[in-house]
Amino acid sequence: MVVRRAYNTRQRQAVAAFLAAHADRYLSVDDVFGLMRTEGSSVGRTTAYRTLESLxxxxxxxxxxxxxxxxxxYRLIDPARRDEGQLVCLDCGKVLSLDCEMLVEFTRHVQADHGFSIDPTRTVLYGLCQECMASREAGSDDR
Known part of the structure; x- marks a missing residue:
């Protein structure tokens, strides 16, 4: 499959810059559109969606x-960390890099033993970050 690069329009640059400024979280189309509007951008929701899908x-x-x-x-991929997966907090949405030798070993195992190549840039594990776990534990102590 040949991937065509889209035109580098002003709106595309604005969405990419916005994602770069918020690289610590995965954001929905509505998050991107709403926050960009709040910051004074004129990028429309459909343009934000199409740009995110294209990227x-x-x-x-x-x-x-x-x-x-x-x-x-959606989250901008850091070019320096293309071989890492991500940990995503289900409570606050924070993203942590999964730079772990175990992931590399697991990826090799799956390729060698199962004939399947894992794309680490799309490897996402969901759970709770330390802060959210602590918050939940503190909340359960109040009962």
Missing amino acids: SREGEVAKAFVPGGGEAR
Whole structure:
């Protein structure tokens, strides 16, 4: 499959710059559109969606689905960390890099033993970050 690069329009640059400024979280189309509007951008929702999808197809943006929510979320891929997966907090949405030798070993195992190549830029594990776990534990102590 040949991936065509889209035109580098002003709107595309604005969406990419916005994602770069918010690289610590996965954001929905509505998050991107709403926050960009709040910051004074004139990029429309449809343009934001099409740009996010285009960047995802081109491998510039990671696309993930939050369990139970169904809505796609997007995050700019750091070119220096293309071989890492991500940990995503289900409570606050924070993203942590999964730079772990075990993931590399697992990826090799799956390729060698199962004939399947894992794309680490799209490897997402969902759970709770330390802060959210602590918050939940503190909340359960109040009962």
